[in-house]
Amino acid sequence: MADFESAEPCRGFWDDAARIRHGYLADVTTQTLVLKIAEEVGEVAEAYLGMTGGNPRKGVHKDRFDVLDELTDVMLAAAAPMLDLAGGTEQAERHMAGRLGFVSGREVADPPSGGWYGSFVAPHVLLRREDGKVMMLRRAGTGYRDGWLAPPAGRIEPGEDVLTAAIREAAEEAGVRLRREDAQFVHVMHRTARTLPGPCHAISDFWFRFDHWEGEPHAAEPDKASEALWIDPASPPDDVIPHCALVLAAITRGEPFTVHGWG
Incomplete structure (x- = not known):
């Protein structure tokens, strides 16, 4: 579980992701980073089952902080190749902002079938x-x-x-x-x-x-x-x-x- 008391102050998600990418991940290829995402997703599922007791053989042996840690690892695993493919922190941040705007629109209900439809x-x-x-x-x-x-x-x-x-x-x-x-x-x-x-x-x-x-x-x-x-x-x-x-x-x-x- 993450040590929240000793963690460095967050300097911004994409700045931190870039620091990691150019730090201990500097020699890892983009392809390997993309494939790593699937591994991290599997660890999220394993942690969640451990929190809920979904595996009868192991029972409850994780907590929500373990799940949060694994979810964060998924985000960081995705951020590293995004930085490579987008061309930098500003471009990756801009792409994510645009994508969030597009995806958030899916949550809006369709307009009613009758009556006026305005603009x-x-x-x-x-x-x-x-x-x-x-x-x-x-x-x-x-x-x-x-x-x-x-x-x-x-x-x-x-x-x-x-x-x-x-x-x-x-x-x-x-x-x-x-x-x-x-x-x-x-x-x-x-x-x-x-x-x-x-x-x-x-x-x-x-x-x-x-x-x-x-x-x-x-x-x-x-x-x-x-x-x-x-x-x-x-x-x-x-x-x-x-x-x-x-x-x-x-x-x-x-x-x-x-x-x-x-x-």
Whole structure:
């Protein structure tokens, strides 16, 4: 059983996993690490049977802390090859965050078969410079796709139309003042979003482009975004949120409408 009193303070799961990978596991191949996961899973089952007395011959000879230790070993066994395959701690953490968001959506009940089936409306803002690059914010501390890039975006508040909401979001998130007459509608994506609460599992993303603004664009909400970057929309980096990357590609092709995730 782990000695909780003497354990070093946790420095972050992926940092600790990397320290182990580059420490006593440094000479172990990725293939061996992947195969090791199955062995660790078997030890979890053995510990659980030992805790519950599932093996009549041995009886109860383990406790819940033994099971917790073995479960932790499974997580670490999986983390080591994930670091190799993802290419580092940040990439592994980003992949896990995306996967958790996807899997958590499976827990949401299907919408009722009768009645209205609605969509949330989400305004998105593209600030475009003279060189054609557009601004993205690196999400941080939001609980959704943290570490990924996305444009200023959000929800409609009571009394707002979608363009009013877009202008407000740009002011809040990017620190710029926009005018309605400068807005260029460029795209709408209707996509599924099964992680949303209640019977509504879809979003209509309205994208507006602005070539003129007042103020210096920056990450104006440091508790929600760590930095602002200017990217080429025709060749976005890999860490743009996937559905946003699809929209940028569609805008580049001149397509005003797409659907995503409907099977």
